[in-house]
Amino acid sequence: MSEIIASDKKHVWHHLTQHSVFDSSDPMIIESGEGMRVTDINGKTFLDATSGGVWSVNVGYGRTEIADAVRDQLLKMCYFANSAGNVPAAEYAAALIDKMPGMSRVYFSNSGSEANEKAYKMVRQLAHINGNGEKYKIIYRDRDYHGTTIGALSSTGQAERREQYGPFVPGFSSFSHCCCYRCPFGKTYGECNIECAQDLERAILEEGPETVGSVVLEPITAGGGVIPPVPEYFPIIQEICKKYDVLLHIDEVVCGLGRTGTWFGYQNYDVKPDFVTMAKGVASGYAAISCTVTTEAVFEKFKAPASERMPYFRDISTFGGCTAGPTAGLKTLEILEREELLSNVKKMGTYLMEGLHHLKNRFPVIGDVRGKGLFAGIELVTDRESKTPAPESYAVQIAGACAKNGLLIGRTNRSFDLFNNTLCLSPALIATKGDIEEIVSIIERSFEATPLQN
Ligand SMILES: Cc1ncc(COP(=O)(O)O)c(C=O)c1O
Structure with a gap:
């Protein structure tokens, strides 16, 4: 296992990654996946609300x-x-x-x-x-x-x-x-x-x-x-x-x-x-x-x-x-x-959006929630009145807190100066009510534990 990490650190050039972060940490290496979940090389399992990081694994992992x-x-x-x-x-x-x-x-x-x-x-x-x-x-x-x-x-x-x-x-x-x-x-x-x-x-x-x-x-x-x-x-x-x-x-x-x-x-x-x-x-x-x-x-x-x-x-x-x-x-x-997944997307999408509106009601740092189906964004602001975008570093912190709590979420990534402040959710189209509840509840806990420092 440590050999894989060593080989990765020595030879793999990761996408969208500033490699100096690996001077003091290890890359996440995903080893296996089943349904909505992936497991890394250290044995930690995550609920994946990104469908493979970038909106891809729509029918879930491990489809024999x-x-x-x-x-x-x-x-x-x-x-x-x-x-x-x-x-x-x-x-x-x-x-x-x-x-x-x-x-x-x-x-x-x-x-x-x-x-x-x-x-x-x-x-x-x-x-x-x-x-x-x-x-x-x-x-x-x-x-x-x-x-x-x-x-x-x-x-x-x-x-x-x-x-x-x-x-x-x-x-x-x-x-x-x-x-x-x-x-x-x-x-x-x-x-x-x-x-x-x-x-x-x-x-x-x-x-x-x-x-x-x-x-x-x-x-x-x-x-x-x-x-x-x-x-x-x-x-x-x-x-x-x-x-x-x-x-x-x-x-x-x-x-x-x-x-x-x-x-x-x-x-x-x-x-x-x-x-x-x-x-x-x-x-x-x-x-x-x-x-x-x-x-x-x-x-x-x-x-x-x-x-x-x-x-x-x-x-x-x-x-x-x-x-x-x-x-x-x-x-x-x-x-x-x-598996009638289009109708599942409509149902679960509505459920997800309800959950996100609940989060918006709880946390003023959430300026806007938007999306369609199993595809949603949470835009972060320093205050709702001015709509000043929260810094990208805050979106990174929230995504990091979610990962610590066992949930992978996405975010806008060095796309446009000052506006890299949206968290992105795109779980697989097989998501159940239980999965959506877990996604919303982990995000909720992550916001609770990670207030925006002014
Ligand atoms: C809307 C859209 N078009 C095109 C692309 C490029 O796709 P690929 O990375 O497969 O070249 C992406 C990738 O994220 C995308 O989001």
Whole structure:
């Protein structure tokens, strides 16, 4: 055991980690998992309210049937480049499209970032197919995250995450976030004109509508602080996209496959996307897979008579041909349906939100609670009147206290200066009432034991 820790400390470069912390402490090494719980190498078990740290293991740990299906498939046919087909990919694509009325084609790759990059490349190529290549720009939203590759980071509205990684790819520009608690227009919902959505029109006009190909949005901003839009939001976005012939790309990397109680986050709202990208929950963390899904109308644009100069999508993702991903994806879908997990998410989500409102009533340091389904954020402030964000170090302390008490929670992490003050909850979709009670009660104890020091 100490050998593993020593090897880790000597050779592993952990994600999102300032390694000087390991001068005086050891990294957490997770060794096993079952259902909602994980156990570290020292034998300490945690209730995991993060689904694997970053919203991924939606059907919980230790699913023998997924492991068995993947094993059987790998022995039969592990991999062939996706320029050819494979059986689980065809089956999974059909099963997925069945959940997405209006969508038609699935392009497989490996990560959320990559899925988004594929959509960006499609938009750029469409600009050439449809015209002179001018309509290539992509608008993104403040506080949204779309991935770690330079293209995806160029479309990410989190300044601190981008810091020191520039210069960025040209052709990306931003519009306003939609967090009512911190309305960028100083308005109050109910008395506003949904200026946050209208701001998309400003961004398109500023760039020039003839140059804007698409807008990319998370259905609910995830890592940017768990921000669900108001119901009027997406219909306005859709109208503006239609008006300027701009394609709508919804990034479902976090919300996709049940997290919010519908198959996809956008299905909570009245909107029809042209691209939907997804990754984390697709195979519930049992295999690496991501999908860029689009309409038949977009797909048709990439077809041409064989004699014409290649307009087809000249892109490949080597491991988009792995069969483990769609096999685990199929089993994940089967489990979601058989165990009626979407309706569980709705029920448990309501229960979780009630618990969080109870905490908000008890602790003035909680300025706002928000979310949908089994996806929630707790925004911390130094005082409710001024809404001054609590320092990131306080969110770290609360998350640390929860871990000490046997609960893993997430938080906004060096994303935007001064606003890394939201705790994030995303338990597996199998969570029971007992699990939710335990989550809320451990957070309650952790706040009691960790007052904010001014
Ligand atoms: C909304 C969203 N899009 C894209 C990504 C990037 O996914 P990946 O880390 O698989 O590249 C993430 C990752 O957290 C995400 O939250």
